[in-house]
Amino acid sequence: MKMLFKLRTLKSSWTLKSPCRAFHEHPGLRASDLYSQYESVRRGAQEMPKYFNFASDVLDKWSEIEKAGKRPSNPAFWWVNGKGGEVKWSFEELGFLSRKAANVLTKVCGLQKGDRVIVILPRVPEWWLVNVACMRAGIVLIPGISQLTAKDILYRLQASKATCIITNDTLAPAVDSVASECQFLKTKLIVSKGSREGWLNFTELFKNQSADHSCVKTRIQDPVCIFFTSGTTGFPKMVEHSQSSLGFRPLLSERYWLDLTASDIIWSTADTGWIVTSLASLFDPWVFGSCIFVHHLPQIESATILNTLSRHPVGTLVGAPTLFRMLVQNDLSSYKFMNLKHCVSGGEPLNPEVMEQWKSKTGLDIHEIYGQTEMGIICSVFKGMKIKPGSMGKAAPFYDVQIVDKNANILPPGQEGEIAVRSKPIRPLGFFSKYVDNPKKTAASERGDFFVTGDKGTMDEDGYFWFIGRDDDIIISSGYRIGPFEVESALIEHPAVAETAVVSSPDPLRGEVVKAFVVLSSTFSCGDLKSLAHELQEHVKKTTAPYKYPRKMEFVQQLPKTVTGKIKRNELRDKEWGRM
Numbered sequence: 001m002k003m004l005f006k007l008r009t010l011k012s013s014w015t016l017k018s019p020c021r022a023f024h025e026h027p028g029l030r031a032s033d034l035y036s037q038y039e040s041v042r043r044g045a046q047e048m049p050k051y052f053n054f055a056s057d058v059l060d061k062w063s064e065i066e067k068a069g070k071r072p073s074n075p076a077f078w079w080v081n082g083k084g085g086e087v088k089w090s091f092e093e094l095g096f097l098s099r100k101a102a103n104v105l106t107k108v109c110g111l112q113k114g115d116r117v118i119v120i121l122p123r124v125p126e127w128w129l130v131n132v133a134c135m136r137a138g139i140v141l142i143p144g145i146s147q148l149t150a151k152d153i154l155y156r157l158q159a160s161k162a163t164c165i166i167t168n169d170t171l172a173p174a175v176d177s178v179a180s181e182c183q184f185l186k187t188k189l190i191v192s193k194g195s196r197e198g199w200l201n202f203t204e205l206f207k208n209q210s211a212d213h214s215c216v217k218t219r220i221q222d223p224v225c226i227f228f229t230s231g232t233t234g235f236p237k238m239v240e241h242s243q244s245s246l247g248f249r250p251l252l253s254e255r256y257w258l259d260l261t262a263s264d265i266i267w268s269t270a271d272t273g274w275i276v277t278s279l280a281s282l283f284d285p286w287v288f289g290s291c292i293f294v295h296h297l298p299q300i301e302s303a304t305i306l307n308t309l310s311r312h313p314v315g316t317l318v319g320a321p322t323l324f325r326m327l328v329q330n331d332l333s334s335y336k337f338m339n340l341k342h343c344v345s346g347g348e349p350l351n352p353e354v355m356e357q358w359k360s361k362t363g364l365d366i367h368e369i370y371g372q373t374e375m376g377i378i379c380s381v382f383k384g385m386k387i388k389p390g391s392m393g394k395a396a397p398f399y400d401v402q403i404v405d406k407n408a409n410i411l412p413p414g415q416e417g418e419i420a421v422r423s424k425p426i427r428p429l430g431f432f433s434k435y436v437d438n439p440k441k442t443a444a445s446e447r448g449d450f451f452v453t454g455d456k457g458t459m460d461e462d463g464y465f466w467f468i469g470r471d472d473d474i475i476i477s478s479g480y481r482i483g484p485f486e487v488e489s490a491l492i493e494h495p496a497v498a499e500t501a502v503v504s505s506p507d508p509l510r511g512e513v514v515k516a517f518v519v520l521s522s523t524f525s526c527g528d529l530k531s532l533a534h535e536l537q538e539h540v541k542k543t544t545a546p547y548k549y550p551r552k553m554e555f556v557q558q559l560p561k562t563v564t565g566k567i568k569r570n571e572l573r574d575k576e577w578g579r580m
Contacts, residue, residue: 049220054247054283055098055135056215062289063091072263074291079125080312081296082304087125091289094132099213101126101133104205106213109164109187113138113216116162116226120144120153120171120273123296126191126202127272130166131282135224135247138216142226142238145273146171154178156228157185160238160436164189172196220244226436227275227373238436239275239373246278249376249398249430250287256397257344257369257380258316262289265339268318269297269305275373276346280318302326306335313339320347321354322561324366325492325499328357329522337362342383344369348566349467351489352389368392370467372453374432374445375399378421379465390489391464398428403459408448416468419457420450456483473569475504477513482548484569487514490543491550494536496524501559503573505552516550517572519558529555 065071075088089097105111117139121127134141142160144153153174157165164187165175172190176198179185190199218224221242228236250256258280260266268280285292293314297304305327309317317340324345343358346369355366370379370392378401381393395401400422403411411417423431423446431451435441445451456468468474468483475482484502491500498521505515518536533553540549560568 048244048248051217052220052243052248053135053138053215053218054224054243055132058247058251058287059091059098059132060095060215062286063095065289066091071289074263074265076286076289077125077128077292077294078265078312079123079294079296080308082308085296089125094128096211098129098132098136099211100206100209101129101202102136102213103209103211104189104202105130105133105139105164106137107209108205109189109200111137111139111164111187113218114140114223115164116140116142116160117164117166118142118144118153118156118160118162120146120148120165120167121191122146122168122298123272123294124168124191125294128282128292128294131278135218136213136215138218138222140223140226142228143273143278144228145271147271148174148273150174150177154181155235157182160226163187166191166202168192169194169196172199218243220248221433223433225278227278228273229373237438237441240433240436241275242433245376245430245432246283247287250284252398252429256284257367257377257382258284258288258318259342259383260285260288260290260316264288264315265291265293265313266316266318267293267295267308267312267314269295269300269323270318270320270347275376276318276371279376280344300326302330306330306332309337309340310335315339316342316344318344318346320566321345321350322347322499324350324358325354328354328361329498332361337364340364343367346371346377349390349392349485349489351492353489353493355387355389370465374451375421375428376430378419378453388460388462388464391460391466393465394463395465396430398430400428401459401465402450403457403465404447404450404452406447408450408452413459413461416456416458418471419453419455419465419467420447421453422449423451424449470569473503473573475502475512475514477504477507477547478510482514484514486544487516487540487548487550490540490548491516491518491536493543494539496520496532497536498522499559499567501567501569501572502550503569503576505576507551513551514548515552515554515576517554517556517559519556 076091076094077089079087117134119130119141131141142162144156161184163184166189167175169192175188188199189202190196191202193203195201221244223240224243224246225241227239229239266285268277270276281292295308343364343366345366350366350368358366365387367381369377371377377396378399379392379394380396381387402420403417404420405411405417454471456471456474458466467485469485473484487502488500491497497518499519501517503515504512507513537549560571562568
């Protein structure tokens with residue numbers, strides 16, 4: 001499909017400036033063609049290029065800039081393991097190493113352009129090497145979270161028809177237990193210091209490979225990654241993204257959600273299996289020549305996070321709300337974040353109380369983002385934008401975001417509806433290509449001229465969006481519609497509450513009522529939980545509309561969560577309704 005990119009057709013709530021602010025701060029960078037090649041596209045003066053490959057058209061260009069001495073001395077990639085281990089790569093070194101890795105995949109494993117490879121690795125340097133190597137070879141990478149079970153791996157191998165899987169010692173036994181049922185799987189590649197029967201050893205093969213590799217020519221709409229959704233409403237779906245939606249998109253907007261320069265260092269704590277890692281720890285920072293910082297983080301622990309922020313010059317931190325809720329429970333007075341300037345939270349709404357605590361303890365704001373696997377970042381509170389606690393900001397560049405009803409009619413400010421992104425007549429840059437092997441789902445995701453997210457929300461008069469909940473999270477009690485997030489935000493303002501999740505619970509009179517699962521703060525002690533429950537109920541009545549208070553309450557040690565920190569409300573709800 002011929003695709004024109006014209007800014008006048010895109011309704012964005014943010015003014016687009018240059019594609020890379022780094023070029024203004026370092027005028028010598030204009031010596032490369034990274035700016036001039038895409039500036040005319042940004043201005044709508046020409047069509048998008050027919051061919052594009054992130055490895056050759058972005059990473060290799062930064063390598064040229066670097067060799068010319070026109071980029072700050074930051075590494076391109078900086079990895080630590082918390083035990084003294086450290087890896088630093090320049091863009092030139094990244095290019096050299098990723099070409100060697102590409103030869104492992106093509107010359108040794110026999111993979112060809114268009115083949116699919118499942119990569120399940122923790123936060124180790126090889127994950128980034130394999131990503132870039134796949135781009136160079138035109139191989140479609142399918143990331144997986146490191147907590148996948150054998151059943152999960154079997155489903156992904158069968159659904160994706162992947163011909164190769166790359167993982168480590170931890171998950172290799174799980175792969176072996178299901179490999180015989182995967183007819184398309186030809187090659188198993190292990191990242192390990194030791195050998196394993198039936199597996200090729202990436203670490204050993206890599207040592208002996210040449211760095212002589214020519215990047216394949218890929219069309220801008222060729223697939224580059226397939227992400228499996230979290231599967232909260234059925235089996236995980238395969239979301240295909242192209243060179244255009246992942247790699248070319250950030251070239252055309254400097255004021256996307258991160259607003260980075262070549263001098264910046266960014267750290268995202270997300271698991272490698274999710275799209276936020278590809279965005280915040282690969283494509284978007286490297287478009288701007290920034291340094292990607294990675295900590296191995298076998299476990300997400302407050303002390304590790306805080307010590308790392310104190311000892312390393314991280315300027316931008318990206319994490320799930322769970323991360324910030326965890327950090328504010330600590331005494332932060334002994335930590336000094338000398339370089340930290342920009343904090344970003346996404347994955348689910350962040351409670352205003354947590355934002356206020358983080359601000360009072362660190363002096364830093366938290367900027368919320370909202371997105372989906374299908375479209376990346378949809379809304380964001382950009383740098384310099386007024387923060388409205390509880391709001392996820394305004395529409396991201398390239399996206400016309402609206403609140404619509406069941407007939408795809410745009411609703412006025414203040415009225416509740418479904419969050420939707422205009423997808424017709426021109427499909428926005430940044431959109432996924434399709435749900436792989438699922439044309440019915442691809443078609444069903446659109447309503448009128450919009451892609452519907454399945455999330456409920458409102459938009460205010462200033463264009464700020466406010467999340468209410470997933471369509472199936474909404475509680476209807478005695479005819480009142482209640483969004484769980486507002487009740488949760490009210491509860492977490494109370495000093496006794498560390499975390500909470502609100503779901504519907506059956507009730508013979510009202511049909512369903514609000515039930516709150518509450519994790520108590522470690523600093524709070526109360527022997528009479530019945531009295532505390534009543535106190536919390538009264539607190540909610542005073543903080544929000546009285547009819548929204550939780551008529552049922554249960555105190556728990558922890559809440560069920562996904563690996564990205566999202567609370568599994570569906571699991572709690574199913575338990576309440578006897579569906580487990």
